[in-house]
Amino acid sequence: LARRQFGRSRLRNGRMRSGVELDPGAPVAGLAAVLKKGYLLRNEMAHFVSNLTSYMMFEVLECAWAEFDEEINKAKDLDELIAAHERYLAQILNGAMMETRRKTTQGKADGLAGAEQSPVLTELSKMFDVILQFVRLQEHVYDAALQDAKMDSDAKTRMYKRQQRGQWGVSIANGEAEENRIRQLNERTSAHIYDRLLSLEETFARLLTGLRTRLSEHSSSDAQFLDVRLDFNEFYEEKRKKEAERSPSPVDATHA
Numbered sequence: 141l142a143r144r145q146f147g148r149s150r151l152r153n154g155r156m157r158s159g160v161e162l163d164p165g166a167p168v169a170g171l172a173a174v175l176k177k178g179y180l181l182r183n184e185m186a187h188f189v190s191n192l193t194s195y196m197m198f199e200v201l202e203c204a205w206a207e208f209d210e211e212i213n214k215a216k217d218l219d220e221l222i223a224a225h226e227r228y229l230a231q232i233l234n235g236a237m238m239e240t241r242r243k244t245t246q247g248k249a250d251g252l253a254g255a256e257q258s259p260v261l262t263e264l265s266k267m268f269d270v271i272l273q274f275v276r277l278q279e280h281v282y283d284a285a286l287q288d289a290k291m292d293s294d295a296k297t298r299m300y301k302r303q304q305r306g307q308w309g310v311s312i313a314n315g316e317a318e319e320n321r322i323r324q325l326n327e328r329t330s331a332h333i334y335d336r337l338l339s340l341e342e343t344f345a346r347l348l349t350g351l352r353t354r355l356s357e358h359s360s361s362d363a364q365f366l367d368v369r370l371d372f373n374e375f376y377e378e379k380r381k382k383e384a385e386r387s388p389s390p391v392d393a394t395h396a
Contacts (some may be wrong), residue, residue, distance in 0.1 A: 199263055
């Protein structure tokens with residue numbers, strides 16, 4: 141839960157920086173396409189984190205605590221209290237899909253080799269790794285873009301002061317110096333960042349598809365409900381249908 145909240149906080153801070161500190165109209169080379177792609181991907185990730193956090197807090201923790209609180213009041217001795225607490229923890233792990241399974245291997249005296257994560261938890265861990273990679277890339281882009289925007293703002297200020305003194309806004313020497321300044325986001329770096337965003341977007345979409353498949357097959361009805369929440373407007377379902385229509389069928393591929 142702490143990791144999910146951390147990811148949500150970093151995504152929210154990214155939205156604040158893009159909307160307050162950085163002027164989208166600033167003449168920064170290659171910035172528009174990068175910001176647009178980052179904005180769309182950030183909103184998609186924020187939608188996922190927000191729904192997952194809401195599910196964990198209200199569908200899992202709050203419901204489990206309500207049942208645990210009722211059992212506490214009914215407990216007659218310490219054994220019943222301990223049993224109620226164990227059921228409470230088991231209910232949280234099951235609802236959060238964090239239950240672990242014991243895996244067996246040959247060559248062990250007891251036949252046990254430790255615990256194995258549930259498939260859903262494995263998918264969630266991978267998705268949050270991708271989200272944190274995006275957050276780090278996003279912060280790098282904003283820092284670089286702000287430096288470039290400040291450089292342009294300083295150049296305009298110098299031009300204005302020269303004009304106020306009755307001089308040309310930019311002299312030949314100053315013009316050459318401005319052109320030789322190294323931008324953080326030039327065409328090459330912007331293209332590289334854009335390709336990186338595309339890669340993160342494809343990886344996140346693939347993992348989300350796998351997670352939704354795991355959720356739909358999960359024994360818990362709450363997990364299946366989370367799948368519905370993640371695609372409440374059928375955006376991903378429509379996207380899947382369009383991709384299936386564009387992809388050639390096995391028969392067509394064979395004839396081709």
